Amino acid sequence: MLLRTVLRTSAATRALPFLVGFVLVALGDDLTAWVTPAYGLSAAGHATFALPFVCAACAAAGAWEAGRLHRGRVFDHSPVRSPLTITAPVLLPVAVMGALGMAAALGSTALAGGTASGVPQPGVLAVWAGLLVANTLVGSIVGRVLASVLAVPLALISSFVLNAYPASFDEFWLRHLVGGGLSDCCSVDQVLDERAVLSALAFSGAVSAAAVLVIRRRGAPIALATGLAVTAGGIGLAAHLAQDLGPTPVLARPASALVCDGERPRICLWPELGGARSGAVREEARRVVTTLASGGVPVPGVLTMAAQPGPGEAKFGIPTTARAADVMPGVVGGLVPRVPACALHGDSYPAGVAAGPVTAWLTAKAAPGSAPHPAGGRFGEADVALAEQVLRLPPEAQLDWYQRNAEAMRRCDAPPALTPPAPAALADGGDR
Amino acid sequence: MIWWSKARSVPAIAAALAGTFAVGLLIGDGELPVPALRGQAGHFLVAHLVTLFPAVYLLHGLGRGDLRTEAVAGRFLRGLDTGLALAVAAVGALAGVLVCAAGQGDLALVLGRNIAGYTGLALLLHPLIGHRPAAAAVAVVPLLCSAAGWRRGGGPQPWAWPLHPGDSPQALTLVALTLLAGAACALLRRRPAVELRVLA
Numbered sequence: 058m059l060l061r062t063v064l065r066t067s068a069a070t071r072a073l074p075f076l077v078g079f080v081l082v083a084l085g086d087d088l089t090a091w092v093t094p095a096y097g098l099s100a101a102g103h104a105t106f107a108l109p110f111v112c113a114a115c116a117a118a119g120a121w122e123a124g125r126l127h128r129g130r131v132f133d134h135s136p137v138r139s140p141l142t143i144t145a146p147v148l149l150p151v152a153v154m155g156a157l158g159m160a161a162a163l164g165s166t167a168l169a170g171g172t173a174s175g176v177p178q179p180g181v182l183a184v185w186a187g188l189l190v191a192n193t194l195v196g197s198i199v200g201r202v203l204a205s206v207l208a209v210p211l212a213l214i215s216s217f218v219l220n221a222y223p224a225s226f227d228e229f230w231l232r233h234l235v236g237g238g239l240s241d242c243c244s245v246d247q248v249l250d251e252r253a254v255l256s257a258l259a260f261s262g263a264v265s266a267a268a269v270l271v272i273r274r275r276g277a278p279i280a281l282a283t284g285l286a287v288t289a290g291g292i293g294l295a296a297h298l299a300q301d302l303g304p305t306p307v308l309a310r311p312a313s314a315l316v317c318d319g320e321r322p323r324i325c326l327w328p329e330l331g332g333a334r335s336g337a338v339r340e341e342a343r344r345v346v347t348t349l350a351s352g353g354v355p356v357p358g359v360l361t362m363a364a365q366p367g368p369g370e371a372k373f374g375i376p377t378t379a380r381a382a383d384v385m386p387g388v389v390g391g392l393v394p395r396v397p398a399c400a401l402h403g404d405s406y407p408a409g410v411a412a413g414p415v416t417a418w419l420t421a422k423a424a425p426g427s428a429p430h431p432a433g434g435r436f437g438e439a440d441v442a443l444a445e446q447v448l449r450l451p452p453e454a455q456l457d458w459y460q461r462n463a464e465a466m467r468r469c470d471a472p473p474a475l476t477p478p479a480p481a482a483l484a485d486g487g488d489r
Numbered sequence: 490m491i492w493w494s495k496a497r498s499v500p501a502i503a504a505a506l507a508g509t510f511a512v513g514l515l516i517g518d519g520e521l522p523v524p525a526l527r528g529q530a531g532h533f534l535v536a537h538l539v540t541l542f543p544a545v546y547l548l549h550g551l552g553r554g555d556l557r558t559e560a561v562a563g564r565f566l567r568g569l570d571t572g573l574a575l576a577v578a579a580v581g582a583l584a585g586v587l588v589c590a591a592g593q594g595d596l597a598l599v600l601g602r603n604i605a606g607y608t609g610l611a612l613l614l615h616p617l618i619g620h621r622p623a624a625a626a627v628a629v630v631p632l633l634c635s636a637a638g639w640r641r642g643g644g645p646q647p648w649a650w651p652l653h654p655g656d657s658p659q660a661l662t663l664v665a666l667t668l669l670a671g672a673a674c675a676l677l678r679r680r681p682a683v684e685l686r687v688l689a
Contacts, residue, residue: 083637110632117625124621206549206621210628214538217632 063146068121069154076114076158080107081165088162089169093245095329095377097175100166101182102242102249107162108185109220109235112192115155116216117209119196122147124205132275141273148193155189172329180254184236187261192216194268201276233299233306234260234292241305245327245377246364253306256299263291309364317361322346325361329377338375341384345423349388352422353452354459360391386435389419399469408465411473413440415462418447418455447477493569497550505546506577506604510584512539513600514593533635536596537651540603541631543577544611545624551611552620571675574612578605578668589655598655606650606664612671616678 064070080088084107093099126132126147136143167176196212203211224237232238233256242249267284274280299306315325316335324339346356359366360373371391375383393416400406413436420436421444430441447458458477465471513536551570559566585601607627614623631651638649645652653660 079633079636083633087636110636113632117628121621121625204549206552206624207545209621209625210541210545213625213628213632214541218538 058146060146064150067118067147067150068125069118069150072114072118073154073157076111076154077161079110080158080161084110084162085165088166092166092170093243093377094170095172095331096170096243096245097167097172098178098181098243098249099245100170100172100176101163101178102239104159104162104166105181105185105236105239105242107159108188108240109217111155111158111162112188112220113213113217114158115151115189116192116196116199117213118151118154119148119193120200120203120208120212121205122151123197123200124208127201128205139273140275141269144197144272148197151193151196152189155193156186159185159189178249180249180251181239184239184254184257184261187258187265188220188236191261191264191268192220194265194272198268198271198276201272229302229304230256230296230299232304233257233302234295238302238304238306243307245329246310246362247307248310250302250306250308252298253302256295256302259298260291260295263287263294266291312361312363315361315363317359319343321358322356323359324373325359325363326373327362327377330379334379337381338379338384341381342373342388345385345388348425349392349419349423352425353456354392354419354422356388356392360388366391385420385423389416389423390435392419394463394466397467397469404469406469408462408468408471408473411462411466411475413437414443414447414475415459415466417441417444418459421445421448443475443477450477490569493564493566496553497570497573498546498553499550499573502543502546502550502573502577506543506581509539509542509604510581510588510600514588514597533652534596534599536599537603537631537634540581540600540651541607541628543581543604544607544627547574547577547608548611548615548620548624548627551615556616567676571612571672574608574675575668575672578608581605581608585655595655599653602655602660602664603651606660606667609664609667609669609671612675613667616674 088103088106092103123144126144131143132140163176167173170176196216199212200208202208220235221237223231223235226232229238233253236253236257238253239249267287270280270287271284310327312325314328316328317323317325318335318339322343324342326335326338330338342360346360349356357369357371359370361367361370362373362375363370366372371388372395373387374390375387379387393412396406396409400409417436417440436444447455450458454477458474462473462475465473516535550573554566581604582601585597585599585604588597588601589595607630610627610630611623614626617623618626634645634649634651638646638652640646647659648663650657650660650663
């Protein structure tokens, strides 16, 4: 058939405007809500949220097109060409419709992220392509077997359930078969774990190969048995590849991508911040570090945006859209000890209550002369009051208070010593 | 009448109705995680999906006749078809009420109401766009609801009737209106308005 004719008569051509409208209007908010600004991989990952819907559309359109071949009794008229050669051109517009639907999703996430660089991620695109093709082929088999008035709703609904449901299981490998973990990828200090990509490709490749075999052999029993075996093998391989993955298939981003500059403090930023913003952030960070150091607070020599700072480095937690106002909380946050592994495992963590007062005290030290305002989620009114008591102590006593509490916060078995010693008691041997 | 019943595969529709109810009561409160991915408090249940199938089987039966030929038949076949669809909706809704009264909770009401609602949609769309496109269009409704049917606060949008709890008067009104409009459309339209050549 002429390509022109295929495109003109295909159900996919008619469904395409509806699919693109559905992705942009119905899914738009969900797609763009959590995209990390300026990070292409995040835009690509979050666009995967639309994949179950687009896969369902591909399966339904594939079922429709195969149903037309079935109703036309194309295969009953002793065709000269092989069933695959007849089916493939009819399914091509369906796959193209899926690709355009995902392109719409990718476009809206890239717009939300405000960047085009790094958005076409080969791994993510490969997962999409594999799953779209697999759904189209399996949908066409459903359309060949059942009456198309039943096949289209069945393909639509079951494809949607099979692509969306695995993400709710506690067996994490199941979701990686259908790319279910990609939509939570990634913050700027993470990269995609290639094993999730390989796992989804192994699964979709095996399903596609089995479907091609069944179409080519027109559902002969041996082809059916081989197809089932290939699918089972693909699931096994995919499960093996994904067995060690958590719910979100991410790795810490290699520190070699950081752009570092300066000495004491050496400030390492991700390139996504851009040149002008990086310069402004570095300047402000140096100013904050100088203020802290002049107040007697020890600051590590390296501030880094890496996910896991090394020894002698402090985490510099700022967003990729950081402005000058974000820098001071970022520096201060890096000086507060991170929650230790034992607490994350559920041990009791008595020093957890020290985080608020210590942050408030560091904030006051970083911006002397202005009382710290309670900041939502980091410290509150009571923490500010306690920090102000501490600030009335002599500098050595303040530093001692900070270091004792910081030390307690690194462990699970040490209680914090939050109540500062009364200034009068200290002053007894001093000024009087 | 016997031939009509055979052509419309009434036993298959009855079986689909019974099967949907059984599946709905057994695993209907299984949750599909799709809308919850973004922290919205919506629950998209299996019951919102499986209730499609009586309507799809009804369309399967309706599609086995030719609307234009049947319009000039001696028997009033459109009336019989509309009666069949309304009977499916009524049996679904009645079973929902009875099972709910027997202590199976809100889910049975949701099942009954959604069966009636999807049947009404099928009845409405069948004369307008033909039975195959109508089946596809009815099946898109739950996906549309799962993607866009939740408000930020957690409750369902007013128009997303399949997601409403069983005692929601709004959803019941919408379903009743759909059934009325569907019955009117099926009785008054004698042939498909859109003659999609390639779809026929």
